[in-house]
Amino acid sequence: MQHDATTVAPLPVGPPDGAATLAGAEVAALWGVRQLDGTLVDVGLSGGRVVSLAPSGPRPSSDLPGPGLDARGWLALPAACEPHAHLDKAFTAARVPAGRGADLEGAVARWRALAPRIDRSDVLDRARSAVERYASRGITTIRTHVDAPAEGDPLRMLDALLALREELAGSVTVQVCLLGGWHTPTAVLLEAAARGVDVLGGCPHLAPDPHGEVTRVLDVAERTGLPVDLHVDEQTALPADGTLDVEDLARQVIARGLTQRVTASHAVRLGSLPPDRLAPVVDLVARAGIGVVTLPITNLYLQGRDATHLAPRGLTAVRALLDAGVPVAAGADNVRDPFNPVGSCDPFETTALLMTAAHLTEREALAAVTTTPRTVLGLPPAGLSLGDRADLVLVPDVPLGDVLAGAEQARVVLAGNRVVADTRVRRDLSLVTPRRPAVVPAPVPDQLVR
Known part of the structure; x- marks a missing residue:
């Protein structure tokens, strides 16, 4: 017609x-x-x-x-994606003491001290406000990690975000990933799966036994069929024994023949490896079919604080991964919380950082916040095709x-x-003062003279 x-x-x-x-x-x-x-x-x-x-x-x-x-x-x-958010933590920066020492370990300690005072409604209100900002800036898909606090009901924050996921269905796609710690009982992981969590996560780099924690999460993933998204190697310094979480993760994925999607978030240590050590790790990650998520604004804030000179950038080996065909998505991670005191929920804040800190081209930076995250998150393409x-x-x-x-x-x-x-924005400016003719004062009428 x-x-x-x-x-x-x-x-x-x-x-x-x-x-x-x-x-x-x-x-x-x-x-x-x-x-x-x-x-x-x-x-x-x-x-x-x-x-x-x-x-x-x-x-x-x-x-x-x-x-x-x-x-x-x-x-x-x-439309953009935020492949790695923490909606349960959003906008809590004002609730924790400011000061120096705001590295990863310090941020974790501040959050753990705050978490017992946070309930379901608190999480839901702040998370909803954060999603409103994400959506207004062009993000229609969010994968959010959510903690399982040791104090109180460990799944109260998860329940809040599952409710928000259903509330927003059809407008914003929300994937919820349980961020269990090494201290989180396996029964809690299984209960989260029963309640409908989308993804299983964890932080092996913070566990006393990183290999054991990777193994435990993958065991539960095999049992439940859920995808996996682990925080791995979120430090610039290499461990004394030289082991890498992402290397262990890739080997186990290959050995197990996992068919569900597996994501390695952060992987900051890869950016500190010399070329001869990096090349076989990148090849292993590529063969395992793992997607990598880099999070420039938060890791630039948290990492490299101990350096006296030549401070590391706090990014994974973005160029080497891209050159090897590994899908690399990018996000902001935290927004206005103990892990990142700034952030605007804007994908173009992330693209600007990718171009300056990771030296990506315009098209590479755009893909990292739009099309590639949909691949990493297992979603169908979006765009104009x-x-x-x-x-x-x-x-x-x-x-x-x-x-x-x-x-x-x-x-x-x-x-x-x-x-x-x-x-849509209106901006009015008047920066140049126009030249005006001299103004001669008017004579005062006689009747007003005293």
Whole structure:
């Protein structure tokens, strides 16, 4: 059916008129939107997916499934993912003492002291606020790790995030990963699986026996069929015996023939290995089919604090992993909590750090927060290819580098073909004072003279 141009709602780059907003609207088409390759296209959306794609002309394409948005002046990107969050900890920075010594061990100690005073409703309120920020900035998928505190009900925080996952279903995809510690009983891991947790996690690098902890989590994963996402090697210094958690993890995955997805988060120690030691580890990770998640803002904050000079970057070996074909996703990890006092829930904060600290190109940095995380998290593709899930973020049509640097705040975010966030910005400036003619004071009328 032919659609008249008047059926296509305008989407100005500036703020919407009055109180109008697109949030909550179902969108059947995008007219005149720019793709990453520079072409302008008309996009048909239906059932949460891209169903048609055609070069854009002066009028909307005749095969669009229905009225939609005039997106001229906007660039469409795949919606971003946060592959590694801690929603249970979000926005707790003000509750812990500030000061020096804020390394990984110090942050862990601060959080453990705070956790007994945190209940289910506290987690739910803060997590919901964090997701609102993520979504408004273009993130429609979040994998969040959640602690199982030793004090009180160990699964109270998990229950809060499982409830939030169901509350947001259809708008934001939330995967919940139980972050059990070495002190967490195996029965708790199994109970989390029974309650519907999506992923099993852990922190072998903090355990007295890292190998034993990797083995235990993989045993439970085999028993339950759940994917695995472990915090591994989250230190820059190498252990005295030279063993690496990620190396042990890869060997066990291969030996067990695990078919579910396995993720190694952090893997900071890889960035400290010399080339001859690094190469066989990277090859092993690639053969095991493990995805790696790097988390620049938090690890740059936590790591390298003891260095007196030539401080390490606190990143995994991003370039070597990419060159070996290992899927490398990137996220922010923590936001405004004991592990990271800053953070904005913005994927383009992460891309800026990847380009500066990991020396990635623009396209590599963009992939690390958009398409690759969906591979690592086991999700179908999102973007502008036919059949893709229509999770998209529209940004002003400016050079990509400006977007990845975080310079553009205006964003329209689609999950499926529904607008979940609409942020447009008005900025008025007057920096140069215009020259004005001299003002001669008016004479005072006689009647006012005293």
